[in-house]
Amino acid sequence: MSADTLILVLAIDRGVGPEPLTLHRTKAAVPFGGKYRVIDFTLANCLHSGLRQVLVLTQYKSHSLHKHLRDAWSIFNPELGEFITAVPPQMLRAQEWYAGPFDAIRQNRYLIERNRASQVLVVDGGAIYRMDYAELARSHAESQAPITVAMRAVPGAGSATQARLTLDAHERITEILPPTCQGQDERADPGAEDAEHFESMGVYLFDKDFLLQELDRIEVGARPDQDLALDIIAPLVSEQSVLGYRFGQARGRVTPDRYWCDLATVDAYYRANMQLLRAEPPIDLYQADWNIHTYQGQYPPARTVPGPATGTEGVFVNSMLAAGTVISGGGVNHSILYPCVQVKDGAIVEASILFDGVQVGEGAHLNRCIVEKDVVIPPREQIGFDPKLDRERFTLSEEGIVVVTHGVWD
Template sequence: MIKPFDHTLYRKVLVMLLAGGKGERLYPLTRDRAKPAVPFGGIYRIIDFTLSNCINSGLRKICVLTQYKSYSLDRHLRVGWNIFNTELDEFIENIPPQKRTNEMWYLGTADAVYQNIYVLESERPEMVLVLAGDHIYKMDYAELINYHITNEADLTVPCIEVPLEDATRFGVVAIDNDSRIIDFDEKPSNPKPLPTNQNVALVSMGIYLFNTEVLVRRIIENAKNDTNRDFGKNIIPTMIQKDRVLSFVFNGNEHNTSNYWRDIGTLDAYWEANIDLVKKNPDFDLFDNRWPIRTYNKQYPPAKYIFENEKNGMIKDALISNGCLINDASIVKSIISPCVTIGAQSSVIGSIIMEGVRIGENVKIKNAIIDKHVTIPDGMKMGYDLQDDGKQFTVTEKGIVVAHKEMHLI
């Protein structure tokens, strides 16, 4: 018999959101900021999507564990997410390494939680939900919590199917007929496909729901050994042998019918996930008022479009943010962030233009990512000659041209 879900347990779930990674594969976007603070979708930061999932799921006790280049992330959390009522035992806490257990920074995902055992002792939650701050998806964590409780799991790992060639980037999971995880292989060079489909693998989504008592026991044991102190490499393989570890296969929900989940781990993946948003019927819908994605927005005037010559001006399949001034320019399949100026007879195709960028006249940009406050001089071309672009910009494997923040262009 399945036990009814006790909604009061929401207050007994503590979220620990891991936001301290270097994000080296997103360089140069992470040159001056933490990966979760990288802008996304015009007006958001990557972390906003996970935090919005928490709020929409009713979870309001959140610890954000930060580390590298956290200034802009700290500021964003302070001005954009100061929405909790401490009198109701709600909070969002930004926690850098406290060095309570040693003199080291966070050595891995499990070590980040281990170094904050003091928080668990103080809050005494029944469950701990460990989340990543660099994924784009919509998940109602209530469904996960309900599943975890009714199936009496010690650890529940949400999983999703991905193409076999992409599975090398994730923890590959094998399960039995009762959804119990029987094998966990972190970032294997030769991932095992699903027995029912040789073209896909079942992988971890980087989300872990623990019973607190079991979590504390296992991370203390792990800290005594010379390991990577990582959930995927160390904690989960150990728990498979000792505890009840279940998979929660993510099949979407009413807000995410396509099972959309993206790990923004590389520049190409980042570009693709952004461009997904400008499709006519995107798999990830920003306009779903039932599952709002919240953020902090500066006060800008409305976007303004000036088309004196219709042959030069066109906007098609694009997201245009407030404060933009577009003058006789062509914008196709692109995302234009706030306070961007685009000069006459310029064109932007398949590109992500971040806040405060100034694009001159007769500029041609294709398949590019332009970080904040870059000024692009008149007549410049980007994305049309990758060999030449490589002399000044970062060019990805798939030919995306990236200009870093406040870059001085010649």
């Protein structure tokens, strides 16, 4: 199965997603869940599905992503034909960047041609979900369709945030329509599977020969190239058999929690992280045979200690603390702290997400904040309580989440 499938992971977004978190990194490299990067979920799907020929197509502010791929994902054995390789634009025929997902595939045609795989799986590296791609490949082979589109059930016809799919009685796609709304997320209602409202997940399996034929047939610039489902596959529905594959089936080796989130906005990103703190989170990160692989620095254990000035015990409640974090006389409640965060004496962190190396000064108070990597919060600073003041200094989302980046106190 591994040798028969080549995977192209699209990680070329120009900041589309939870801005301003994508100001300095591509969406696939955005931190998630206290220790991961977004792309880890897609790559973990490849790993556990036994599909280990992976090309990650990169472009927009890709240094952070390339570093993460090097540090976290240099685990495959090239002697066995396994690889995870970053592929920025090679400009073999023209001095051009990737103009969109289909153009990115076109520019790497030579990598597809010389690979022995008979099918090509194209996936979005900017979504959070767990899926057995091997089961998708089996379903694709059984159907003998040239294209299979993974789809998920959504609660109603008016809630789709991705391309909407219409099916016939044989699960063939008869129409692909634009989304009806933007900026939502996340989990399909498990009871909605019978409602016959589906949307694309950004996962497409092509027969290799058919894909190469389409690369020849569709001229550069002949169609818009922003979304594979809408711009490339939709015009083919009337000409070809395009199969819809239902996400969250009983077949496959991953618990069918049916969770999928594209992190389209800051609010969607914040909600997806906060959901991990529920007693029963909607996505199971603790399934022993489907762990999410990532890079972990060699940091000391997280700990709480009394504050040096007050002697107050450091405490945390219903929170995630990564390695190297120290709560020194401060308090953390319902929050996610990445590695090496410091919460100083008397500081309070509530319902917030603090990236690597953040320091919260003595007596500071944060509420419903996302704080960028290595930001130092001054002592006694108050953030998340005065929307007018927060908007003047930081980015404030539609739902009132404060995103704190560098530059305010530098």
